[in-house]
Amino acid sequence: MLGSWPQDELPNLNAANCEVKSEATNSYNCVAWAAGENFRNWWPDPFMTGYWPPNVRREETIQAFILAYGTMGFKLCFDGTLEPGIEKIALYGNGQRGAEVPTHAALQLNSGQWTSKLGPLEDINHTTVEAVTGPIYGKVICYLSRLRPCRQN
Amino acid sequence: MRQIIYAKAGAALQKDFSKLMPSTLYITPALAIPLVQGAYNRFLMAEQDDNRQGDTTYSYFEAVDPFLVAPHLQITLATQPPVEDWLKFKNLVSQWRRERGARSSITEVATCPAYQSIIGMGEVAVGFILAELELESGDPDQWFWALRAITGADPVSDEDRGNYRRMARSWLQWAQENGYAW
Numbered sequence: 603m604l605g606s607w608p609q610d611e612l613p614n615l616n617a618a619n620c621e622v623k624s625e626a627t628n629s630y631n632c633v634a635w636a637a638g639e640n641f642r643n644w645w646p647d648p649f650m651t652g653y654w655p656p657n658v659r660r661e662e663t664i665q666a667f668i669l670a671y672g673t674m675g676f677k678l679c680f681d682g683t684l685e686p687g688i689e690k691i692a693l694y695g696n697g698q699r700g701a702e703v704p705t706h707a708a709l710q711l712n713s714g715q716w717t718s719k720l721g722p723l724e725d726i727n728h729t730t731v732e733a734v735t736g737p738i739y740g741k742v743i744c745y746l747s748r749l750r751p752c753r754q755n
Numbered sequence: 756m757r758q759i760i761y762a763k764a765g766a767a768l769q770k771d772f773s774k775l776m777p778s779t780l781y782i783t784p785a786l787a788i789p790l791v792q793g794a795y796n797r798f799l800m801a802e803q804d805d806n807r808q809g810d811t812t813y814s815y816f817e818a819v820d821p822f823l824v825a826p827h828l829q830i831t832l833a834t835q836p837p838v839e840d841w842l843k844f845k846n847l848v849s850q851w852r853r854e855r856g857a858r859s860s861i862t863e864v865a866t867c868p869a870y871q872s873i874i875g876m877g878e879v880a881v882g883f884i885l886a887e888l889e890l891e892s893g894d895p896d897q898w899f900w901a902l903r904a905i906t907g908a909d910p911v912s913d914e915d916r917g918n919y920r921r922m923a924r925s926w927l928q929w930a931q932e933n934g935y936a937w
Contacts, residue, residue, distance in 0.1 A: 607857040628896050628919055632859045642917035645861040649900045650909065652861045653917030662862060706859050720857040721864070722896070738858055 605724045611738045612720070620728040628722045633667070635719035636691045636707040637674055638751075644670070664743050667693055667704045671746050679747035682731045684714040689750040692716065692731045696740030706739040712750075840876065844883040847873050865900040874904045881905055885930050885937040888923045895923040902926055908933075 604615060605622045633644035634653070645652030646660040655673040659666045668678060671691060682692055690710040695702030708718040708731060718734050719725040728734060735741050851869035858864050865871075873880050884898045899922050903909055910929035915921040930937070 611856045628891075628894050631861075634917070643861065643897075643919065644917060645859075647861040647865070647900070649861075649865070649903050650911075650916055651865070651897065651899045651903075651922075662860070704860070705863075719859070721855065721859045723857050738856065 605720070605726065607720050607723050611736060612734055613736050614733050615726075615728065619730060619733045620726045622724045622726050623717070624725045626723045630719060631721065632707050632719040633670075635717070635725060636709040637671065638709075646670075662703055664693060664695055664702055664704055667707070668744070668746065671707075675748040676746035677748065679745050682710060682716075682742070682745050684710065685747075687750050688747050691746045692742045693744050693746065694735070694739040694741065695743040696738075702740065702743050704743075706734065708734060840879050841883060844873065844876065844880055847876075848887070861897060861900070864897060870901065874901050877905060881930075881935060882937040885927060885935060888927060889937070892920075892923065895919045898923075899926065 604617060604620065606626055607615070609615075629642070630640045631643040631645065631652075634640070634642055637644065643652045644654060646654045646658075646662055646666055648660075650660075654660050655670050658669045658673060668676075676691060679688075679690065682690055692708045692710070693704060694706035694708070695704050697703045706718065708716040708728070710716055710731075711727065715727045715729055716731050716733075717725060717727050720734075731742055847869045851867050851873070854867040854869055855864045873884075881902065884902055888895050888898055897919065899911065899919075908929060910925045911922050912925070915925060
């Protein structure tokens with residue numbers, strides 16, 4: 603068994619392309635994890651449950667997510683190719699082209715692998731950005747990048 | 756005559772149980788306590804002297820397992836509310852956790868059918884949710900949408916949003932201040 607997620611929700615994950623890196627926890631979600639946080643959940647839900655950066659529209663659109671990561675210095679970039687000194691985030695979404703609803707975010711590591719927090723479950727490293735695509739996270743909609751801070755991996 | 760009084764109550768319970776809200780006290784003349792493990796966490800024994808009608812003295816004990824302190828009691832599974840509500844709630848919680856799977860979206864998770872059914876239980880679910888929050892104190896789950904939907908309250912400060920431990924503390928404090936027992 604890889605982890606506690608339902609295999610049919612993430613059918614592209616397998617023992618060869620992912621590694622479980624933490625216990626399951628509700629303390630943070632993928633959006634926070636990609637932003638470098640592990641103590642709160644980010645989400646622009648209408649009931650004000652999740653954290654959302656001040657002065658960013660609290661709406662579940664790709665544009666609002668781009669603006670939210672923009673508060674941390676991320677800007678749209680062309681693709682998820684590993685570039686020295688550059689940190690990248692992949693934003694995932696489901697729905698009609700141009701009106702996708704955000705579902706997930708993954709952060710690229712120095713190694714070129716990606717790290718994802720799977721909802722309330724574990725966080726994992728996955729070899730490709732496509733490994734977490736599927737029915738619940740949909741597909742990669744866009745990539746964001748910034749200069750890599752000195753902190754991680 | 757011996758009566759068993761059992762209470763669905765939280766840490767705020769005082770030995771003087773007259774301070775409890777009436778809705779949290781259930782009284783039965785039977786020797787069997789309708790009990791499901793975890794549904795009730797405080798038990799009150801009432802001893803009434805038959806020769807002095809109306810003169811009732813009470814002793815109080817607290818236990819997760821009343822067998823430990825009152826081995827003569829017959830413990831049976833109750834089929835009447837509120838235990839029925841508690842069983843319904845626990846089943847919905849299990850169903851919700853299956854339904855949400857690995858979803859990250861707070862909105863998607865809170866609009867799962869089982870979570871909406873918990874909200875649909877209304878006020879009766881609040882005590883159960885508060886008990887869950889207290890049990891999960893190290894890693895509370897996302898109960899805040901439901902609490903806000905049912906009660907209309909929002910005791911969480913903006914800087915604590917998303918931080919479930921702090922949000923749980925704020926809600927438990929609010930609940931105590933507003934007379935909820937769990």
